[in-house]
Amino acid sequence: MTAWPDVSPDVGEQPGVVLGAVTTRLLNSSEPLPLEPARQALALLPDVAAGWRRHPIEQVVSPDLFFSLDCRLATRSGSHPRVIGTARARAVLTAGHVLQGSASTAVVLNASRRRLPWAHYVARTGMVEAINKADPADLVTSFLRTEPGGTLLDLGKTASYVTSLLDRVPQIDGRARLRTQSSRLLWAARLHEGSEPVGEVEAGADGVFRVRLSTPSALLPHFIEFCEVLALHGWLLAAMKNAFDRSTRPGRRAEDEMDPALSYLAHIWNPRAHLPPEVRWLWQALEDEAQLTWEWQSTVTRLRDKVALLTRKAMEETLRKEVV
Template sequence: MSPSTTERDGGPAVPDDGAQPLLGFGEVRTCLIQNLAGLSPSASVALMQLTPGSPVSKVDRPTRRVVSPEQVTGVDCRLHVAREGRGRAIGTVLSHAVVTNGRILQGTAHVALTSATAKERREWRHYLRQPGVIEVLGSPNPHNVMDGYLTDVSPARGLDLASISDRIIGEVQQSNRLDHTTALRTGTAVVRWAATLAPQPPQAKPTVGITKSDVPNFHVIRLNGSPEDLPLLIRFCEEFALHEWLLTTVQDVIVPRAETDIARDRDPLDSLLFALNELAPLWMPPTHLGPDMKALWEAMESRTHYSRLFERQTARIRDLRDQVKIRPPRRY
């Protein structure tokens, strides 16, 4: 079957019987595609064709972004609730993969939590009608549910979106469309996020707060918005995750390794050029996606100064490259 493409980003469904979601949870993993060369547009689309027949979404500018159809995973588990309270989560989690410029792979799992529509578990038919919605049995305080989700380092105990986003990455990376050659050794970065969803006054904009945890390559985001903002918040987290991965990779992997290589008289040029040619062009803050996204991004930028940091790192890479040109290492 030939892959079909549309220009539309799919969002999660809204519960069918009017219950408004209270919380949105998600997890994004970002890594390099295990392929020596960058994928062509058609190869990216083919790779994202996870469900034959379902449309793959593709946007070409400003960066090429190809998104797989949403995958549905049924869950029925206890919630990990901070402080006091208990809850049981039943419903479906949505997950999709994103390829950016044929180089970067992201796996996203996300869900909207609502209060249960019945006192007991209903038939699966009911939950399948609202993909991406989880009903919470019991009535734990939403703040405790949110803190429980964000602070649980071993999520295997509760709602395990980590495994779902990890699985989609694993499946794509195992695809026989890839040559499985690692172009640059880097880590996988994790962004875990939770959003409080409540109807907002008309002029209100969504807000964001970001914390870096002690675990390396792990960021936690808290957001506020109205239930209709959920697709926007998911996208914001993916864009944050992508840019955060780019900055970490350049700052903590490529630059230190090149400095060591130069000190030890080894050739650092391959990874420097990889950073300049393949990674630097991907720095493209999503401010073109509308005023709400712009506001979210600028709020994040005003505290993290990511763009300035990234500019400084790319300048450093150009310096290192020029140094190597002037005085090549002995083992060149």
């Protein structure tokens, strides 16, 4: 299911930078979407089947969709070079409940100083060409640090649009019992052939994960999967913690928050399940520093302990009434 982006060396000028975004949210459904209906729902192109895997966690991946781009890239200098081409995006549904949009575009630098016919850009799917000069390091840093808006490239918007296509599917009843927020992850990679891959992850105070990479093009699809896995598990952790926090607020029935959180999400955490072996070192480095799995286990334990305590109190209250 990892067939993109294509940056093969036989297609003219090669990209120097690849930019991407992953958005994650809960599917708006009271029950998880079973595998076969999920495959039907994520077949977003006529006559093109969705990819899927059943073990260890069910996951369905839509075919790639392409979106035209004619926009500007963020830079610290403010020059905002114009890029023209297409973005590549797909939807990913995990365990029938967690929906992600993943979008990227590869940036070819110094390819042309003027706009070419549209057929030229369509032939190079998932790529944009910069008309003005741009520094690769500046593009990476600025994409990760600049809030998109106006004419600037906004791959998060593209990723969210792909997930919105699933809202129209008749199998989705629109009655999710768990309130959650969507999340966003940004990643940027510089392509260096013949060099060892390097990556770093930052969990921002704004709740956005930012991943900076330097990698040979052959490993890029694996890093994209890493970013999708990280976005999924970062969202799971935030959703579970938010459910626990809401359960402690006055005026709320704790069960209304905790029961759907445990039912919908507690079984999904398994970051190594779909993580390619080539990039597991990056997840391990993140675990060594942030200990996300420990935090997840601690949060789930707190939720289950609170459910057990409430259940015991309810039983004691029932027995007390029977005695009286």
